[in-house]
Amino acid sequence: MGVHVIFSSLVDLLVTPKLIGLMLLAIPLGIFFGCVPGLGGKLGIVLLIPFVYGMDPLPGAVFLLSMHAIVHTGGIVPSILFGVPTNGPEAPLLVDGYPMVRNGQAGRALGASLSAAGIGGMIGVICVALILPVVEPFVLSFSPIEFFWLAIIGITLISALAGKMLVQGLIVGCFGWLIGMIGLDPQTGVQRFTFNQLFLWDGFDVISGVLALYALPEMMQLGRGKDKRANAGVPGINEAVTQYTFAEVWDGVKDNFRHWGLTITTAVMGTFIGMIPGLGGEAAGWMCYAYAVSRAKDSERFGKGAVEGVIAPSTGMNAKEGGGLLPTLFFGVPAGSGMAIMLGALIMLGVKPGPMMIVHDLPLVWSLIWAIAISNLLCTGFLLVVGKHMSALAHIRASVLVPVVLVFALLGTYLAKDHWESLLVFAGMGAIGYVMRRNQWPRPCFIIGLVLGPTAELSFHKAFALHGLGFLTQPTSLVMMAIIAVTLTANLRKTYRRKPADAAGEARHASPIDGSVSPRR
Amino acid sequence: MNSKPVPAGRVRFTSTFALSLTFLVIFVSAVVVAKLNYPAEAASMPLIIGGCGAALSLLQLIAELRASRGAYEEQIDLKKDVPLYLWVWSFVIAVTAFGFVLAAPVMLFVYLRFRSRESWWLSLLLSLAVLGLLYGMFQTALGVPLFEGLATPRIKDWLTPAGPG
Secondary structure, eight states, X not given: OOHHHHHHHHHHHHHOHHHHHHHHHHHHHHHHHHHSTTOHHHHHXXXXXXXXXXXXXXXXXXXXXXXXXXXXHHHHHHHHHHSOOXXXXXXXXXXXXXXXXHTTOHHHHHHHHHHHHHHHHHHHHHHHHHHHHHHHHHHHTOOHHHHHHHHHHHHHHHHHTTGGGHHHHHHHHHHHHHHHTOEEOTTTOOEESOTTOGGGTTOOOHHHHHIIIIIHHHHHHHXXXXXXXXXXXXXXXXXXXXXXXXXXXHHHHXXXXXXXXXXXXXXXXXXXXXXXXXXXXXXXHHHHHHHHHHHOSSGGGTTSOOTHHHHHHHHHHHHHHHHHHHHHHHTSOOSSHHHHHHHHHHHHHTOOOSTTHHHXXXXXXXXXXXXXXXXXXXXXXXXXXHHHHHGGGGGOOHHHHHHHHHHHHHHHHHHHHTOTHHHHHHHHHHHHHHHHHHTTOOTHHHHHHHHHHHHHHHHHHHHHHHHGGGGGGSHHHHHHHHHHHHHHHHHHHHHHTSOHHHHHHHHHHSOSOOTTOOSOO | OEEEXXXXXXXOOOHHHXXXXXXXXXXXXXXXXXXXXXXXXXXXXXXXXXXXXXXXXXXXXXXXXXXXXXXXXXXOOHHHHHHHHHHHHHHHHHHHHHOHHHHHHHHHHHIIIIISOOOHHHHHHXXXXXXXXXXXIIIIISOOOOOOOSSHHHHHHHHSOOOOO
């Protein structure tokens, strides 16, 4: 891997007006999707699909990834100022961020968190850049056996991470995989589950599935009742919390350097958490927060407005975006549901994720890595200056937002495949998604099944053709099976140690109307 | 949303029960279709995944049945959910018939004015903005081929006078 590839990608990104323009456009959009409760990065990607339709792979991917990389940074502002995590992964910020606001340190909390997010994003990218040369020979040595098991582990981990909803997670994962089988069988060329419908011949695409299972249920939830903001848990605008000076914000920025050890450690932690399939932004945030508490000498300050409690989750949740890129691009195994949707969008744009990317598409990979770094930097700088004004986005009326989002969701569904029948699928599957959302069934498992299922099946057939069923007894397979067995056993124990009635009751009554803030996504 | 007690011993048709049942039907149907229609090689994975999914759905269904006896059931206020869902279907039907450029602004206006009770001005402004975005940006500037609808071309043909001969 030549150094010139690394830096020529950066130069191309900076001197190509179209690319830099798309990145500058992606930043306010990312902030918008982060600030508005109920939207978030996943919906952001799918709602922007119509805008990247027909674009070349590089500009399209740079635009989507730049937007997705900064969604959590955008979410920091309303999360800290109003004490409401707009999209789940920002939840750990509340523990100390909101108490800081109540202690009159809103500017410092925001400065510390936003700059930590920016630094985290940058360190995440640096880690990936350093790891890439090491990973290269490892990636290229993978055979269909490893890919098959990697896909299975991806599916199992995400389903297992559904936690108390393990069975439901597996059901949803199987459903996604089954839907992924629609179309021509890669092995025999036989049409499966197409029922002589032309629009199903080339399969069911991820974008339609995500829009049906996410956009419609979220918007239906948001559109319920008259006081939609109250449903989402967003309090009214309190002008007092936005009355802070830039000196206070700068003081918060300096906190990152006062606690430089914590900032760097949690950023590296976040990057590696991001690489593990199944561990999403929430895990990164909470694990980094727990680390900050454990290393503190006076841990009783946490929960009352400790600035370290704001820095740690911010760095972790942004650093994981860089880490998540590695398995997604080189193994085709998304690190989380957001990356699964990104994977689907990249495939739609003509990018072919897999080990061959390291051979043929390295400039694209570096462009994407740089895009994350630059968008993080620009977004942090922008929000440090005008952050308090962005908080008003959290108060856009749902009654206006819902129909507009649905118009674009339907447009995205149609453009993903160019078949009007996809709209019927959207409306039909949306109903299933809505019931799943109300009962908190883990919807990300569907996307993982849909994305990884076909990879697993294809790799299985290839491995079978090469080694027969004997591939199941090879050392790699045995190790992978052991990992799957341990994960499943641990989760089954965790789930069924409690009384069955409690589990069922909790599943049913665990605040289905939680607005956009879902504990497991 | 209210919660009301379910009489002890009586099985209630809850939304999670319906969901589990739906998945069970889907998985069993997939297994049957795969077994009857596809050659063994193409049917193997649908049979494995459909079989696993069916077994898990059955397990979940049994768990739901046991849990629902005497439990508190969530009452969903359908009055709030059904109108929005019906609007989505109306939108889909309108787009299918008349295409995006015509149907989207009209359906958006209907929702904003009559469901959200927004002002005439805001409803009209947003609808025109969407029209501008769809026609001006997507269709004209970006050249994105938006669906014209099934009825629109026929109406156009009907309105266009037939040429001589």
